[in-house]
Amino acid sequence: MIEGEVIGDPMVEITGVSEIQNGKPDTITFLGNLKYRKYLNETSASAVITNDPSFIDDKNGIVVQNPTWAIGKILDFFYPQLTPTKTIHESAIIHPEANLGKNVTIEAGVVIEAGANIDDDVWIGANTVIGRTANIGSESKLHANVTVYRNVEIGARAIIHSGAVIGSDGFGFTTIKGQNIKISHTGNVIIGDDVEIGACTSIDRGTIGNTVIENNVKLDNQIQIAHNVKIGESCLIAAGARIAGSSEIGHHSRMGGMSGVVDSVKVGPHSTIASTTAVTKSLPGNQMYAGNPAREIREQHKRDAVFTEISRIKKRLDQLQNQVKTD
Amino acid sequence: MIEGEVIGDPMVEITGVSEIQNGKPDTITFLGNLKYRKYLNETSASAVITNDPSFIDDKNGIVVQNPTWAIGKILDFFYPQLTPTKTIHESAIIHPEANLGKNVTIEAGVVIEAGANIDDDVWIGANTVIGRTANIGSESKLHANVTVYRNVEIGARAIIHSGAVIGSDGFGFTTIKGQNIKISHTGNVIIGDDVEIGACTSIDRGTIGNTVIENNVKLDNQIQIAHNVKIGESCLIAAGARIAGSSEIGHHSRMGGMSGVVDSVKVGPHSTIASTTAVTKSLPGNQMYAGNPAREIREQHKRDAVFTEISRIKKRLDQLQNQVKTD
Amino acid sequence: MIEGEVIGDPMVEITGVSEIQNGKPDTITFLGNLKYRKYLNETSASAVITNDPSFIDDKNGIVVQNPTWAIGKILDFFYPQLTPTKTIHESAIIHPEANLGKNVTIEAGVVIEAGANIDDDVWIGANTVIGRTANIGSESKLHANVTVYRNVEIGARAIIHSGAVIGSDGFGFTTIKGQNIKISHTGNVIIGDDVEIGACTSIDRGTIGNTVIENNVKLDNQIQIAHNVKIGESCLIAAGARIAGSSEIGHHSRMGGMSGVVDSVKVGPHSTIASTTAVTKSLPGNQMYAGNPAREIREQHKRDAVFTEISRIKKRLDQLQNQVKTD
Numbered sequence: 001m002i003e004g005e006v007i008g009d010p011m012v013e014i015t016g017v018s019e020i021q022n023g024k025p026d027t028i029t030f031l032g033n034l035k036y037r038k039y040l041n042e043t044s045a046s047a048v049i050t051n052d053p054s055f056i057d058d059k060n061g062i063v064v065q066n067p068t069w070a071i072g073k074i075l076d077f078f079y080p081q082l083t084p085t086k087t088i089h090e091s092a093i094i095h096p097e098a099n100l101g102k103n104v105t106i107e108a109g110v111v112i113e114a115g116a117n118i119d120d121d122v123w124i125g126a127n128t129v130i131g132r133t134a135n136i137g138s139e140s141k142l143h144a145n146v147t148v149y150r151n152v153e154i155g156a157r158a159i160i161h162s163g164a165v166i167g168s169d170g171f172g173f174t175t176i177k178g179q180n181i182k183i184s185h186t187g188n189v190i191i192g193d194d195v196e197i198g199a200c201t202s203i204d205r206g207t208i209g210n211t212v213i214e215n216n217v218k219l220d221n222q223i224q225i226a227h228n229v230k231i232g233e234s235c236l237i238a239a240g241a242r243i244a245g246s247s248e249i250g251h252h253s254r255m256g257g258m259s260g261v262v263d264s265v266k267v268g269p270h271s272t273i274a275s276t277t278a279v280t281k282s283l284p285g286n287q288m289y290a291g292n293p294a295r296e297i298r299e300q301h302k303r304d305a306v307f308t309e310i311s312r313i314k315k316r317l318d319q320l321q322n323q324v325k326t327d
Numbered sequence: 328m329i330e331g332e333v334i335g336d337p338m339v340e341i342t343g344v345s346e347i348q349n350g351k352p353d354t355i356t357f358l359g360n361l362k363y364r365k366y367l368n369e370t371s372a373s374a375v376i377t378n379d380p381s382f383i384d385d386k387n388g389i390v391v392q393n394p395t396w397a398i399g400k401i402l403d404f405f406y407p408q409l410t411p412t413k414t415i416h417e418s419a420i421i422h423p424e425a426n427l428g429k430n431v432t433i434e435a436g437v438v439i440e441a442g443a444n445i446d447d448d449v450w451i452g453a454n455t456v457i458g459r460t461a462n463i464g465s466e467s468k469l470h471a472n473v474t475v476y477r478n479v480e481i482g483a484r485a486i487i488h489s490g491a492v493i494g495s496d497g498f499g500f501t502t503i504k505g506q507n508i509k510i511s512h513t514g515n516v517i518i519g520d521d522v523e524i525g526a527c528t529s530i531d532r533g534t535i536g537n538t539v540i541e542n543n544v545k546l547d548n549q550i551q552i553a554h555n556v557k558i559g560e561s562c563l564i565a566a567g568a569r570i571a572g573s574s575e576i577g578h579h580s581r582m583g584g585m586s587g588v589v590d591s592v593k594v595g596p597h598s599t600i601a602s603t604t605a606v607t608k609s610l611p612g613n614q615m616y617a618g619n620p621a622r623e624i625r626e627q628h629k630r631d632a633v634f635t636e637i638s639r640i641k642k643r644l645d646q647l648q649n650q651v652k653t654d
Numbered sequence: 655m656i657e658g659e660v661i662g663d664p665m666v667e668i669t670g671v672s673e674i675q676n677g678k679p680d681t682i683t684f685l686g687n688l689k690y691r692k693y694l695n696e697t698s699a700s701a702v703i704t705n706d707p708s709f710i711d712d713k714n715g716i717v718v719q720n721p722t723w724a725i726g727k728i729l730d731f732f733y734p735q736l737t738p739t740k741t742i743h744e745s746a747i748i749h750p751e752a753n754l755g756k757n758v759t760i761e762a763g764v765v766i767e768a769g770a771n772i773d774d775d776v777w778i779g780a781n782t783v784i785g786r787t788a789n790i791g792s793e794s795k796l797h798a799n800v801t802v803y804r805n806v807e808i809g810a811r812a813i814i815h816s817g818a819v820i821g822s823d824g825f826g827f828t829t830i831k832g833q834n835i836k837i838s839h840t841g842n843v844i845i846g847d848d849v850e851i852g853a854c855t856s857i858d859r860g861t862i863g864n865t866v867i868e869n870n871v872k873l874d875n876q877i878q879i880a881h882n883v884k885i886g887e888s889c890l891i892a893a894g895a896r897i898a899g900s901s902e903i904g905h906h907s908r909m910g911g912m913s914g915v916v917d918s919v920k921v922g923p924h925s926t927i928a929s930t931t932a933v934t935k936s937l938p939g940n941q942m943y944a945g946n947p948a949r950e951i952r953e954q955h956k957r958d959a960v961f962t963e964i965s966r967i968k969k970r971l972d973q974l975q976n977q978v979k980t981d
Contacts, residue, residue, distance in 0.1 A: 015501075017840070019863040019882075021798065022802070029862075030334040033646050035918050068828040072837040078841035082786070082804065083570070091747050093418050093435035093453075108747040108765040109781070111435040111471070115926035126747075126765040126783040127799075129453040129471040129489075132409070142785040143822070144765070145454075145801045147472045147489035147526075150409065159836070161822040162783075162801035163528035168470070168488040171547040171565060174395040176580055178561055180545050181521065182486070183399040186406035196836065199801075199856040200876075202490065202526040202548040206358075208402070210347040218834050221856040222826040222878050222896075224549050224584075225615040228346075234832055239827060239878045240896045240914075242567045243585055244602075252832055257878075257896055258914050259931075260567075260585050262602060264362045272896060275898075276584075276946055277934050292603055296537075303634045309441070310960045313640060313967060320648055321974055367670075398702040406785065420745050420780075437796070438762045438780040454763070456780040456798040456816075459736070472781075474799045474816035475851075477736065492853035495797070495815040498892060501722040503907055505888055507872050509813070509850065510726040513671070513733035529853040535683075535729070549854075551876050551893045551911075564679035569894045569911055571929075587894075588914050589819040591689050591930060605912075605930050615971040619930055633964045634719075640967060647975055 007053055008060030012046050016078050017071065020319065022047065028062075030071040031055060038083060049074075061157040074256060083122045097129075099140065119156070124173040131167065137193065149205065153194035156214070163200040166191070170211075170227025182206060185227060192216070198223065198239065216250065250285050328404065329397040334380055335387030337371050341527060344398065347372065350562050355389075357398040358382060376401075413448045425457075428465065446483070452456070459511060464520065476532065482520035490527040493518070496618050497531040497538075497554025497572060519630065520541070525550065525566065534572075541578065559596060655731065660705055662714035668697065670732050671725065682716075684725040685709060703728075707837040738777045752784075755792065758972060773810070785821065791847065803859065809847035809869070817854040820845070824865075824881025824899060838903050839860060846870070852877065852893065864880040868905065886923060904939050 018027040023045030023312045031040060032050040041046065042053060045062040049067045056063070064070045084105035092110040094100065099200050101120035102113075108126045112118065115133035122136050125144035130136065137156035142148070146160050149167025160166070172183035187206025191213045197203070198221035200208060205211055206228040213219075214230045219238040225231065229243045232251030241255045244263035249255070256275030261267060268285015278292035291300040345354040347363050349371030357376040358367060367375065367382060374387040376394045391592040411432035419437040421427065428447035429441075435453045439445065442460035449463050453469035454507070455499015457463065461475045464483035469475070471488050476494025487493070499510040514533025518540045524530070525548035532538060533555040540546075540558045547566040552558065556570045559578030568582045572588035576582070580594060583602030587592065605619035618627035668693075672681040674690050677699030684703040685694060694702065701714040703721045710717070730803040735855070738759035740844045748754065755774035762780045766772065769787035773971045776790050779798035784790065788802045791810035796802070799970065803821025814820070821907050826837035841860025845867045852875035858863055861883040867873075867885045874893040875909060883897045886905030898917035903909070907921060908954040910929030915921065922939015932946035 006977065017862050022863055044747075047635070065555075066828055066830060068826075068837060069830060069835060072828065073836065075838045075840050079838065081838065083966075089747070093416070109436055109454065109783075111761055113453070126767070127454050127472075127763065127781050129436075131471070143801070143803070143818075144785070145472060145600060145781075149470070149489070154571055159823075161554050162803070162819040163490055163527065163817055163854065165472075165489040167549075168526040168548065169486075171525065171545070172395075172544055173563060174393055174399065175561075175563070176393060179544055180561055180563055181399065182397060182545075183395060183400045184406065190674060195714065196823075198825065199822040200490065200527050200549075200854050200860075204548065206396075209349055210343050216834055218825070218827055218836075221819075221858065222549065222854075222876065222879075224547075226566065234834055236502075236827060236829070236834055240413065240567075240894075241879065241897070244566070244584055246361055257898055257916075258585075260603065262584075264360065276914065295780075301949065306634050306637045307960050308956045309641070309961055310967070313637070313644060314963070317967060317970055317974070318646070320644070320651060321970070323651055324974060326978055420743070436763055436781070440780070454799075456763075458798070474797070474801060476816070489838070490817055490854065492799075492816040492875075495853040496813075497877065498852065498872070499722075500872055500890060501720055501726065502888075503720060503723060507888055507890055508723060509868055509872075510722060510727065511729045511733065511735065513729050527817065527854050527876075528738065531853075531875065535671050535725075536676055542704050544692075549876065551874075555891065567894075571893070573909055585912075589911075590689065630961045633961050636964055637969070640964070640971060643971055645973070647978060648973070649980055 002049070002062065002073050004049065004062035004064035004066055004070060005053070006060075006062055007056045008047070008058075012060050016046050017075055020048070026073060028071075032065040032068040032071065048127075052189070069164045084121075104112060107144070113150070134167075149189075152191070152205070154191045155195065157194045158191065159196040160202075161197065161199040161221070164197045165202045166197070167205045168202060169208055171208050172227065172245075186227065187211065189213070192233070201225075220257075226263070238275065253285070329389065329391055329400050331389035331391035331397060332380070333389055335374070335385075335386075336384045339387050339503065341374060344402055345372050345412065353400060355398075357394045359395040381643070403507070411448075421495075434471070440477070452489070461494075476516075479516045479532070480517070482517045484521045485518065486523040488524065488526040488528075488548070491524045492529045494525070494532045495529060497534055499534050499554065499572075514538070514555065516540070519560070522546075528552075529594065553590070565602065580612070656703070656716065656718055658716035659707070660714075660716055661710045662701070662712075663718050667713050672699050672728055674702070678951045681727060682725075684721045685847075686722040686725065697698035702844065712714065719957060740774075756854070779816070788821075802823070803843075806843045808845045808857070809849065812845065812848065813850040813853060815853040815855075818851045819856045821854060821859045822853070824861055826861050826899075841865065841882065843867070846887070847960060849873075855879075874894070874911075880917070907939070 008289040018024040020029045021039045023043030028047045029045035070270040086105040089108040091227045094112045095114040097114040098112045099114045099235040105123040111129045113132040119138035121139045122139045128146040131150035140158040142160045143162045144163045168186040173180040192215035201224040204227045214233040216234040224242040226245040228246040230248040237255040238257040240258040242260045249267030255273045259277045261279040265282045272288040274290035280293040288297040328479040331532045335642040347366045348619040350370030355374045356372035367539040414433040419433045421439045422441040424441040425439045425443045429512035432450040438456045440459040443594040446465035450468045457472040458477035461551045467485040469487045470489045472489045479494040496512040500507040530552040532556045541560040543561040551569040555573040557575040567585040567647040571588045575593045577596030582600045586604040588606040591626040592609045599615040601617035607620040615624040617624045664688040668852040672678040673942045674683045675693045677697030681702045683699035685727035686756040724967045725967045742760040743762040748766045748949040749768040752770045759777040765783045767786040771872040773792035777795045782800040785804035794812040797816045799816045806821040823839040827834040855877040858881045865881045868887040870888040880898040880899040882900040884902040891909040896914045902920045904923030907925040909927045913931045915933040926942040930945035936948040944951045
């Protein structure tokens with residue numbers, strides 16, 4: 001199933017999966033993060049998946065290239081996902097001008113407004129609201145209490161968690177004589193295929209053009225994506241990150257937790273932005289960045305070294321002062 | 328319509344609005360942020376709104392004082408907002424002791440509890456919940472999945488986005504012998520007129536007195552306003568900002584994204600707090616602040632300069648040491 | 655009622671509670687935070703609760719050990735909480751295979767899925783969704799628009815505010831040839847007794863094992879708890895804090911607003927983590943920590959002192975240079 005090389009007893013019976021630090025007999029575990037290597041010897045799990053045969057010693061195990069992928073496969077085998085009922089709950093309010101595909105699952109209390117299109121095999125959780133003329137691509141799963149505003153376009157196989165809000169107005173005001181006046185947000189949110197959006201994450205619609213989330217982007221919980229932002233393909237963005245208006249994150253970039261990007265800058269592809277980093281200007285990409293303001297990470301480490309440098313400088317100055325005195 | 332001065336061909340036909348960097352023929356665009364000036368020559372838009380006639384060159388354009396305001400007017404002309412149905416959906420649950428004004432629009436799945444008052448022309452989105460004896464002022468629009476707790480008072484023309492929570496208990500506990508004991512929150516949230524509240528923003532009720540948001544305040548997404556906070560008139564607060572208990576933000580202040588204010592301090596009026604700034608004590612106002620802890624911004628820049636200073640000091644010390652040696 | 659020592663007139667009539675800075679005649683107030691001591695002389699409240707008799711002077715007052723606890727008791731007396739109706743609203747959708755205890759209150763639009771168990775005296779607010787086989791302990795109160803995912807176990811006397819999401823999938827992906835592939839989250843969220851969870855707070859389920867929130871933990875608004883995190887008994891965590899995957903916070907710890915903890919570290923018990931602190935490695939506990947990265951707070955203060963140190967060093971260097979010149 002995971003195309004790995006078995007080490008030790010190939011007939012050991014496995015009935016489930018456990019964590020390495022809480023390993024249980026008759027289960028299989030995995031070593032996906034070397035921080036957990038210390039638990040390898042003491043785990044009670046009956047087998048371990050790893051990418052290094054030397055870790056297994058006298059245990060039973062399977063060696064694969066990517067242990068995290070392998071354990072995912074095994075989790076899916078032992079703990080299959082809930083299966084959709086493919087029914088529409090009688091309490092759901094579906095506008096007669098909405099369009100529903102085949103085999104959709106619509107749970108209790110869902111509201112689908114006029115002109116919305118729900119593709120085949122979509123599953124919409126309880127009390128979720130789909131706005132006018134929004135589109136939900138096939139095989140997408142929206143959990144309970146999600147809000148999708150009017151027009152928003154979501155691709156196939158999306159997973160959207162509870163409390164997420166997609167398509168709210170961006171923060172656009174102009175101030176005239178001390179009064180803040182709202183600028184209408186007539187743009188949209190366009191989300192590609194295979195995108196996951198975490199709980200309580202909010203994505204604003206564009207002012208004129210669109211906010212765009214490309215294919216295979218994964219957003220954690222409590223992320224804020226402002227109006228007209230573009231997130232390139234396959235980006236991974238961790239919880240609490242915030243991207244301000246009109247900024248672009250290049251494809252295959254990663255942003256750590258609580259990191260942020262100011263408005264109207266471009267972060268190049270394959271960037272890694274450490275957690276709590278604040279990006280304040282455009283960055284070329286293909287590098288790791290840290291700090292507030294963000295710098296290439298070795299440059300940032302040099303700045304951090306100032307704090308130890310300063311005590312060394314003080315000592316040298318003391319010595320020199322004594323030397324000058326005694327001269 | 329926008330009372331500007333036309334430059335170039337006054338008869339050019341405009342059918343919509345486009346972004347300057349994605350300008351489309353037969354549309355009008357605008358230059359609201361000088362970062363985008365580089366797109367001015369290459370845009371395919373047929374006309375441009377700006378506040379400086381020298382930017383227009385050989386293009387068609389309109390010169391106005393505030394291009395952002397002007398494009399807002401034009402957006403409203405080309406892309407009118409949805410019009411409310413002024414109907415009450417049969418699935419809404421409205422307590423018989425609630426009071427509804429004239430011409431209200433109540434969407435599917437809305438719950439309005441006993442004693443709540445909904446003024447004329449209010450529009451409440453699907454699955455939103457209005458608590459007991461809460462008040463929603465006239466012409467307000469609450470989007471889907473908003474929660475308004477008991478008693479909360481919201482003024483006229485509010486716009487409240489999905490996932491916002493108004494009136495939850497503040498974070499008030501006392502610890503006795505290691506046990507955290509809850510203090511009841513008997514105060515309220517009082518929100519003035521013309522306030523906008525972003526998606527997933529939370530505003531706690533006061534412990535004894537009230538949490539107060541004055542007229543014309545605009546709050547972005549994912550903002551946290553704690554118990555007994557006061558936000559003065561016309562403040563603009565960007566996404567992810569957090570204001571801790573009993574603090575006050577003076578009128579016409581601006582807070583950048585991910586900035587924060589500790590509890591029980593006062594920030595004076597007309598303050599500008601840069602993004603990621605952490606305010607840890609009261610500030611007089613009428614200034615710009617940055618850093619953690621927050622300082623007047625030029626003072627903060629001096630501190631940041633320490634990092635370059637240190638390498639200069641090292642060089643001077645090296646030279647001096649050599650000089651002393653050779654003496 | 656609060657077992658304190660009365661000072662001044664014991665017969666003064668009290669009809670309510672007011673804030674010390676907005677004291678009203680015929681009310682009682684309290685001094686819980688010394689920042690507010692300046693208001694003590696000018697307050698118009700008729701009596702004051704304090705822990706120091708010398709504060710009361712010629713006023714009427716009550717001296718108790720813990721004024722915050724005492725005012726909580728008095729608030730409960732003057733402003734009793736809403737009483738549950740102990741009825742099930744006809745619009746609630748309760749799956750026939752769900753189990754409801756005695757005296758439960760289920761408000762309008764609530765959805766309770768198959769196999770869920772709702773213990774005695776639970777109160778569930780409007781439009782809240784309880785997933786399949788989830789458990790809600792006795793006397794818990796879930797406000798409106800809460801989402802509880804499948805299986806999640808919540809203990810007795812929980813208070814959960816609107817917009818909170820409990821049991822969403824953690825952020826677990828593996829990247830193969832540039833494609834992010836989801837790892838199923840088959841673990842659970844286990845929440846003890848007497849836990850309070852703030853508005854818009856999200857708690858992810860474990861990947862294999864569980865995310866655990868122990869008894870008496872109090873979480874403020876907009877907190878993010880990632881997969882497999884453990885929060886020890888009686889922790890107090892302020893708004894906007896984020897705890898990344900598999901990290902542990904020891905019992906009786908406190909985390910300030912906007913603080914964060916990276917993945918896979920352990921923070922010892924009785925830790926105090928200042929607001930905006932970023933914990934990047936394991937910490938022993940029983941101390942106060944601050945800074946990014948977090949350090950024991952006095953060590954952090956020493957680092958902050960570098961900025962003033964540097965100007966002193968420059969002066970010494972100038973003097974020494976002059977001395978060497980003149981020698």
